[in-house]
Amino acid sequence: xxxxxxxxxxxxxxxxxxxxxxxxxxxxxxxxxxxxxxxxxxxxxxxxxxxxxxxxxxxxxxxxxxxxxxxxxxxxxxxxxxxxxxxxxxxxxxxxxxxxxxxxxxxxxxxxxxxxxxxxxxxxxxxxxxxxxxxxxxxxxxxxxxxxxxxxxxxxxxxxxxxxxxxxxxxxxxxxxxxxxxxxxxxxxxxxxxxxxxxxxxxxxxxxxxxxxxxxxxxxxxxxxxxxxxxxxxxxxxxxxxxxxxxxxxxxxxxxxxxxxxxxxxxxxxxxxxxxxxxxxxxxxxxxxxxxxxxxxxxxxxxxxxxxxxxxxxxxxxxxx
Amino acid sequence: xxxxxxxxxxxxxxxxxxxxxxxxxxxxxxxxxxxxxxxxxxxxxxxxxxxxxxxxxxxxxxxxxxxxxxxxxxxxxxxxxxxxxxxxxxxxxxxxxxxxxxxxxxxxxxxxxxxxxxxxxxxxxxxxxxxxxxxxxxxxxxxxxxxxxxxxxxxxxxxxxxxxxxxxxxxxxxxxxxxxxxxxxxxxxxxxxxxxxxxxxxxxxxxxxxxxxxxxxxxxxxxxxxxxxxxxxxxxxxxxxxxxxxxxxxxxxxxxxxxxxxxxxxxxxxxxxxxxxxxxxxxxxxxxxxxxxxxxxxxxxxxxxxxxxxxxxxxxxxxxxxxx
Amino acid sequence: xxxxxxxxxxxxxxxxxxxxxxxxxxxxxxxxxxxxxxxxxxxxxxxxxxxxxxxxxxxxxxxxxxxxxxxxxxxxxxxxxxxxxxxxxxxxxxxxxxxxxxxxxxxxxxxxxxxxxxxxxxxxxxxxxxxxxxxxxxxxxxxxxxxxxxxxxxxxxxxxxxxxxxxxxxxxxxxxxxxxxxxxxxxxxxxxxxxxxxxxxxxxxxxxxxxxxxxxxxxxxxxxxxxxxxxxxxxxxxxxxxxxxxxxxxxxxxxxxxxxxxxxxxxxxxxxxxxxxxxxxxxxxxxxxxxxxxxxxxxxxxxxxxxxxxxxxxxxxxxxxxxxxxxxxxxxxxxxx
Numbered sequence: 001x002x003x004x005x006x007x008x009x010x011x012x013x014x015x016x017x018x019x020x021x022x023x024x025x026x027x028x029x030x031x032x033x034x035x036x037x038x039x040x041x042x043x044x045x046x047x048x049x050x051x052x053x054x055x056x057x058x059x060x061x062x063x064x065x066x067x068x069x070x071x072x073x074x075x076x077x078x079x080x081x082x083x084x085x086x087x088x089x090x091x092x093x094x095x096x097x098x099x100x101x102x103x104x105x106x107x108x109x110x111x112x113x114x115x116x117x118x119x120x121x122x123x124x125x126x127x128x129x130x131x132x133x134x135x136x137x138x139x140x141x142x143x144x145x146x147x148x149x150x151x152x153x154x155x156x157x158x159x160x161x162x163x164x165x166x167x168x169x170x171x172x173x174x175x176x177x178x179x180x181x182x183x184x185x186x187x188x189x190x191x192x193x194x195x196x197x198x199x200x201x202x203x204x205x206x207x208x209x210x211x212x213x214x215x216x217x218x219x220x221x222x223x224x225x226x227x228x229x230x231x232x233x234x235x236x237x238x239x240x241x242x243x244x245x246x247x248x249x250x251x252x253x254x255x256x257x258x259x260x261x262x263x264x265x266x267x268x269x270x271x272x273x274x275x276x277x278x279x280x281x282x283x284x285x286x287x288x289x290x291x292x293x294x295x296x297x298x299x300x301x302x303x304x305x306x307x308x309x310x311x312x313x314x315x316x317x318x319x320x321x
Numbered sequence: 322x323x324x325x326x327x328x329x330x331x332x333x334x335x336x337x338x339x340x341x342x343x344x345x346x347x348x349x350x351x352x353x354x355x356x357x358x359x360x361x362x363x364x365x366x367x368x369x370x371x372x373x374x375x376x377x378x379x380x381x382x383x384x385x386x387x388x389x390x391x392x393x394x395x396x397x398x399x400x401x402x403x404x405x406x407x408x409x410x411x412x413x414x415x416x417x418x419x420x421x422x423x424x425x426x427x428x429x430x431x432x433x434x435x436x437x438x439x440x441x442x443x444x445x446x447x448x449x450x451x452x453x454x455x456x457x458x459x460x461x462x463x464x465x466x467x468x469x470x471x472x473x474x475x476x477x478x479x480x481x482x483x484x485x486x487x488x489x490x491x492x493x494x495x496x497x498x499x500x501x502x503x504x505x506x507x508x509x510x511x512x513x514x515x516x517x518x519x520x521x522x523x524x525x526x527x528x529x530x531x532x533x534x535x536x537x538x539x540x541x542x543x544x545x546x547x548x549x550x551x552x553x554x555x556x557x558x559x560x561x562x563x564x565x566x567x568x569x570x571x572x573x574x575x576x577x578x579x580x581x582x583x584x585x586x587x588x589x590x591x592x593x594x595x596x597x598x599x600x601x602x603x604x605x606x607x608x609x610x611x612x613x614x615x616x617x618x619x620x621x622x623x624x625x626x627x628x629x630x631x632x633x634x635x636x637x638x639x640x641x642x643x644x645x
Numbered sequence: 646x647x648x649x650x651x652x653x654x655x656x657x658x659x660x661x662x663x664x665x666x667x668x669x670x671x672x673x674x675x676x677x678x679x680x681x682x683x684x685x686x687x688x689x690x691x692x693x694x695x696x697x698x699x700x701x702x703x704x705x706x707x708x709x710x711x712x713x714x715x716x717x718x719x720x721x722x723x724x725x726x727x728x729x730x731x732x733x734x735x736x737x738x739x740x741x742x743x744x745x746x747x748x749x750x751x752x753x754x755x756x757x758x759x760x761x762x763x764x765x766x767x768x769x770x771x772x773x774x775x776x777x778x779x780x781x782x783x784x785x786x787x788x789x790x791x792x793x794x795x796x797x798x799x800x801x802x803x804x805x806x807x808x809x810x811x812x813x814x815x816x817x818x819x820x821x822x823x824x825x826x827x828x829x830x831x832x833x834x835x836x837x838x839x840x841x842x843x844x845x846x847x848x849x850x851x852x853x854x855x856x857x858x859x860x861x862x863x864x865x866x867x868x869x870x871x872x873x874x875x876x877x878x879x880x881x882x883x884x885x886x887x888x889x890x891x892x893x894x895x896x897x898x899x900x901x902x903x904x905x906x907x908x909x910x911x912x913x914x915x916x917x918x919x920x921x922x923x924x925x926x927x928x929x930x931x932x933x934x935x936x937x938x939x940x941x942x943x944x945x946x947x948x949x950x951x952x953x954x955x956x957x958x959x960x961x962x963x964x965x966x967x968x969x970x971x972x973x974x975x976x977x978x979x980x981x982x
Contacts, residue, residue, distance in 0.1 A: 011818075018819035026835055135382065147967070151907070151960035153914050155931050156952050163938045216381075218423040224379055225418075226438045226489065227411035229403075236437075240428045255824040262826065263915065281830050281919050289831055296824035304822075316428055316473045 008308055012301040017079070019297040023290050024078050087291045090280070097291050100276055107177060108272030110188050111195065111264055112257040119196040119203070120250065126200070127207030131215060132234055142204065149201025157198040158267045165190055175269035191264040203249075210245040214238045243314045251307035255300050324395060325352040326529050327376070327414075327497055332389035334368075334375045336600070343601040344387070346372050347553040350627060350635075353497060356527040358519075360540040360561070362576075363550035364597055369533045372550075373499040376531075377410050393497070412442040415490035419502035421482035425474040431485040432470030438492035457488040461518060480511035487518065491528075498522070501533045516542050537580060541565060546633075549573045552598060552608040555627070559634030570636045571613050607639065615640045652722070652778075656705035659785065682972045683965070690964035697777050697958050700724065704778035724774050729754065734766035740946050761946040764933065773950045776927040780958055783844065783913050783923065784906040790848035792898060795856035800890060802856075803863025804882070813860070817853050825850040829912065833921040840923050843916065847909055855901045859894055866890050896973040903966040907959045914955065927951040 037050045081088065087097035130142035165171050172190040214220070215238050223237050262274035269275075273292070280288035311318045334346035346368045353359045361369045374380050376391055378398070391398040393413060401409070410416075418424040426434060435454040439445060445453070451470070458466035461484045474482055483503065490498060500519065504512040520543060522528045532543060540547055540561065547565065548558035549572065557570035568574045575593040577583065584590050595612040598604070604611040610620040617639070625637045670676040684691050707722035721730075734753055737746035743755035752758075760769035802813035820828075832846035866872060866889070875885050917928030918935075930951035937944040 014815065015818050015822055018815065019823055022819060022823075023831075026831060030835055147963050148960065151956055151963050153911050153928075153931075153952075153955055153959075155914055155918055155928075156956070159931075159935070159938060159948065163943075167939070218418060218420060219426040221379060221381075222416075222418060222424045222486070222489070223426070223437075225377060225410055225416040227407040227409075227441045227493075228437070229407055237426055237429075241426070263918075277827065278919065281834070281921070284834065286834070289827070289834070293823050293827045293831055296827055297819075297822040300822040300824070314428075317475050 004308075005305075008305050012305055015301055016083075016294075016298060019294060020079055020082050021075075023293060024075055027286050027290055028074055028078070082291075082294055088287060090285050090288045093283075097288055100288075101273065101291070101295075104271060104273040104276050106272075107270045108261055108265065108274060110184065111191055111261050111270060111272060114188065114192045115195045115257060115261075116250075118192065119199055120246075122196065123200055123203035124207055124246070127204045127211055128234060128239070130204065131208050131211035131238075132230065134212060134215075143208075146201045146205045146208075149197075150205065151201075152198070154198045154263055157194050158263060161190060161194040161197070162267065165193075175267065177268075177270045187268070187270070191268045191270060195261070195264050206249065207242070207246070210242045211238055214241045217241075240314075244311065247307050247310045247314055251303045251310075254303040255296055326355040326357075326394060327351070327353040327531070328390075328392045329372075329376065330390045332372065332375055332391065333387045334371055334380055334384055335387050336384040338601045341601065342387070345384070345553050345600050346375055348627075349389070349550075349553075349555055351531075351548060351555070353529050353531050355496065355529055356523060357545050358523055358530045358532055358543050359546045359548065360532045360534060360544035361548050361550060362534060362537065362540055364535055366597060366600070367550045368553040369550050370501050373416065373501050373531065373533055376499060377414055377416060378406060379410075379416075408442065411438055411490075411495065412493045413495050414497045414499060415493070415495040416499045416501065417483070417486045417490045417503050419505050421479065421486045422474070424486060425482060427474055430471050430473055431477065431482075431488075432472075435470075435485070435489050435492055438489045442493035453492070454488070457492060458485075461485075461488045461491070462514070463488070479507050480514065483507060483511075483515055484518070487515075487522075491522070491526075494526075495528065497529045497531065499531045499533070502535070503532075504539055505534070505536070512539075519543060537565070537576070549576070552603055553600070554608065554637060555635075556609065556638070557634075557636040559630070559632070563632070563634060569630060569634065569641055570638050571615050571640070572609050575612075575614075607637075652705040652707050652720075655782065655786070656702055659702065659705075679972055683968045686968035686971060687964045690961040690968070693957060693961035694965055697961070698781060700774055700777040701781035704775055705782075722775070722778070724778075725771065728768060728771050729757075732758075732768050732771065734758075734762045736762070736764060736766050737944060738762045738766075740769075746944070760950045763930070763947045769947055769950045772925070772930060773927070773954045775925050776930065776951065776954055777958070779840075779923050779926040780910050780913075780955075782840065783847065783926070784909050786841070786844040787847040787851065787909050788902050788905070790844060791852040792855060792902065794848065795852040796859055796891070796894065796898075799856040799859030800863045800886060800894070803860040804867055804886060804890065806864075810860070813856070817856055820849070821853045826912070826915065829916065830919060830921060833916065838921055843913065843921070843923050847912060850912075851905055851909060855897075855905070858897055858901065862894055862897060863890055866893055896975075900966070900970050900973055903962060903969050907962045907966070910955070910959060910962075927955040931955075 033054055034050070037053045038045065042049075080086075085098070087101070089096055090100070126142070130139050133139050162175075166173060166175075173187060177187045178184060211234075215233075220233055220237055223233050228236075261272060262277055264270070265272045265274035266278040273295075276288065277292045279285070280292065329349060329351040332346055332349040332351075333344050335342040335344050337343075349368075349372055351359070351361070351372070361372065363369050371380065371384070375386050375389075376398070378386065380386060386399065389399070393409065398406070398409065425431065432451065432454050435457060436447070436450040439450045439453055440447075454470060455466050458469060463469050463481060463484050469477070469481070469485075474485070477485065487503075498519075503519070504515050507515065516539065519530060519532075523530060530543075532539070534540060544561045546558065547561050548555050549564065549570065550556070551572050557564060557568065557573045559569075564573060565577065568577055572593070575591075578591040579593060581590060593612055598608070598611075604621070606619075606621040606623055607613070607616075607625050610616050613620065615638075619639045623639070625639045625642070627635050627637050628642060629635055630641065670680050703723040704725075705722065707720040707725070709718045709720045712718045732754060735745065735750075738744070738752055738758060738761055739746055740759060740761040741756055742752065742758070742761065744751055746761075758768050758770070760773065762768055763772065798813050798816075802810040829846050829850050832849055833843055836842040836846060869889075872885060872889050875889065876882075913922050913926055914928030914931060916922040917926055918932040920932070922928050922932075928951075931948060934944075934948035934951065937948055
């Protein structure tokens with residue numbers, strides 16, 4: 001087990017370094033630093049100011065290879081700083097990125113954790129229900145509803161949700177955020193509800209397929225031949241076997257939580273990591289955007305490794321060695 | 322003659338193929354007496370597995386049983402309420418399947434699966450069920466049964482898996498065992514052991530077995546009576562010695578002659594010309610007519626009826642009508 | 646003039662590609678039967694997709710009329726030509742209204758804006774129809790970039806294995822680990838805002854899944870008896886790949902094409918909302934209409950038209966995608982035979 005974990009960590013590290021190199025190429029080699037500097041300092045700034053900005057942000061060093069001092073290159077700087085979580089300052093307003101991230105983490109978790117905690121069991125339950133009543137009117141209605149729900153853009157969900165639930169019926173505030181525990185739920189309720197609703201269509205369809213696939217397997221036939229009823233078969237045989245696919249799906253959708261919350265936070269005025277990212281995009285703040293992509297990749301790698309460990313709990317055939 | 326334990330009359334199970342519903346089990350009559358071993362023989366796709374699944378009403382959708390009566394110890398099985406049907410499954414009629422690797426739940430220990438079979442039919446506590454599971458494992462010949470209870474299916478060899486399947490099937494002391502190709506895919510030595518196990522079941526516990534197989538060697542080892550199936554119909558049935566020694570139906574005859582053990586070295590293997598038709602694409606009249614060496618006009622016009630040939634033998638063949 | 650030329654070229658290329666596909670399907674009875682099965686399973690959806698495609702095609706064919714010297718000539722597509730030349734108003738107007746929404750001044754074309762006009766006075770129906778072109782462009786051009794790339798890397802990795810496979814797998818892992826929306830935005834910000842750049846960005850973020858799929862299938866195909874026989878006979882790798890491996894991947898290509906289409910279009914909508922999308926797309930319409938629902942009285946026709954147009958296409962493509970997968974995927978085809 002330990003050897004396997006070490007190997008996976010090594011893979012994770014290699015992937016993260018790969019991501020950083022890719023980001024370096026994209027932002028530093030492909031994009032022209034002069035453009036970035038000009039955007040930050042101002043189009044009409046004097047060349048001296050631009051040169052100063054470039055020096056401050058480390059753009060004046062050689063990119064990849066420095067014959068004089070091999071480790072004093074932009075690439076090495078970039079790697080060293082990112083891996084050390086030294087994120088520097090934002091291109092847009094020169095505030096430290098790390099501070100903003102720390103402040104934004106809480107609100108983001110406040111949206112994404114309930115999203116997962118409510119969304120997953122709900123999707124599983126609905127998928128099980130629909131699979132249980134396979135080929136009946138319930139199943140067909142469920143499938144049609146899923147396809148319809150899947151085909152609506154998240155933007156529409158958010159706009160419609162805001163309009164109906166906040167403006168028209170006034171159940172929730174339209175947007176905003178107050179970390180005071182007494183009222184924070186009111187502000188989180190609508191984004192979480194809409195986030196769950198927008199993902200349900202695709203999730204139910206996916207899990208239904210998984211359940212039906214398991215339900216068609218031979219061991220289910222054996223269970224029935226033993227005299228087990230449909231409910232027991234679903235709960236004791238199908239579901240435990242389906243958990244393997246559930247773990248995979250959840251681990252792959254962790255990054256989606258990250259980006260899905262992008263829209264939710266922005267529309268609902270929640271000052272989380274997603275909102276920070278959107279601001280960075282609109283302000284052409286490459287530094288912050290870079291850090292966000294890097295963190296997203298880190299999260300993904302961590303989720304994959306966690307999933308591998310989870311497989312051992314869920315599937316006795318998996319032996320990590 | 323005492324009433325048979327299982328009496329199947331006129332069973333018809335259909336599947337939709339294209340736009341029509343095709344009877345993959347067509348007017349099958351079967352009887353299995355208490356403690357008797359009846360072999361249902363035929364090539365792949367002839368409908369024998371579907372017959373077994375029909376008896377326990379586990380026909381997978383979109384198939385369904387369209388007609389027929391199935392009586393177990395006098396009680397009609399079709400139309401039973403769901404609760405009663407579940408009590409019959411496992412409690413009175415048990416099934417074992419061909420691929421033990423996929424027929425066992427991979428994420429549950431085999432001990433748990435046996436215990437489930439026990440507790441579905443008897444009100445016992447967990448530890449009592451475990452004790453009984455241990456006994457069952459011993460009786461089916463699983464070595465080191467206590468340790469094996471905690472094993473997962475993938476940790477067992479093919480032979481042990483099949484023994485575990487049999488233990489599961491026997492857990493609620495059924496009177497009838499439907500064994501669908503129980504030895505196919507196993508090593509020859511393991512096959513012999515499983516057959517021995519099944520034989521001891523019949524002798525010691527008096528369990529009746531409906532043995533479904535395409536292996537005539539297995540039939541010879543175990544069966545008291547034999548029914549031969551072709552294209553969804555039973556074309557011949559009778560005592561084992563009679564059917565295997567002196568077959569009446571041309572299909573049975575062809576099958577037996579095609580066995581490699583019957584060929585002489587250097588000789589071309591005898592074969593039945595043509596191929597088994599896909600369900601629904603049968604010849605008009607008798608389904609074997611397009612491959613039969615004895616075919617004549619009546620064969621192509623009318624499907625032959627099941628006729629008694631005396632001595633407990635039956636066959637469907639125009640050529641045998643009027644024969645003693 | 647450039648957009649018009651590009652649009653016409655793409656329209657011509659699409660028409661040519663469509664003709665080739667249609668010819669190949671007609672020639673093979675097997676393919677005809679498959680195509681018929683797909684249409685049978687989702688007749689309405691296929692018709693809707695065809696309708697959108699037709700509108701998109703018509704919207705791509707554009708040319709500039711000669712104008713009086715001194716005025717700017719803008720190319721007008723066949724769709725544009727269904728509407729009068731100077732169809733704009735000054736600002737908002739409700740569907741079929743005769744007066745402006747704010748202020749009540751009379752319109753230049755009273756009663757002829759079926760879906761009203763937007764904040765810049767443009768006819769909403771015309772915009773909505775124009776959006777079809779952008780949507781199909783996104784799906785088509787992106788797939789045309791992503792699929793060959795994915796095939797190239799996936800097949801090579803699966804066929805040659807070992808080091809090549811490791812390298813490709815590493816590249817895939819690296820790309821796949823970055824959140825796709827963020828990567829998408831980063832690419833667009835760096836590459837620049839333009840239709841082609843957005844398509845490239847979309848291609849980079851969507852080729853990974855298909856590449857993995859192609860690699861997996863190639864691994865299986867490589868072990869097939871007739872492929873091994875061909876290698877033993879000394880047939881060149883290229884021939885084997887071209888004649889034995891690639892044709893067996895064609896059903897995967899079709900399934901992937903259709904299934905990722907909706908994802909691509911929805912991604913672009915979000916890009917538009919973030920300000921880095923393609924001009925003229927429904928996403929952009931939705932973005933511009935963002936705060937219209939908050940007004941009093943609400944303005945809903947702009948957002949409504951774009952949403953319905955987007956929803957209609959995505960739903961139809963999803964339905965067709967399901968039908969395609971049911972018919973072409975060998976694992977599920979048996980159940981639905």
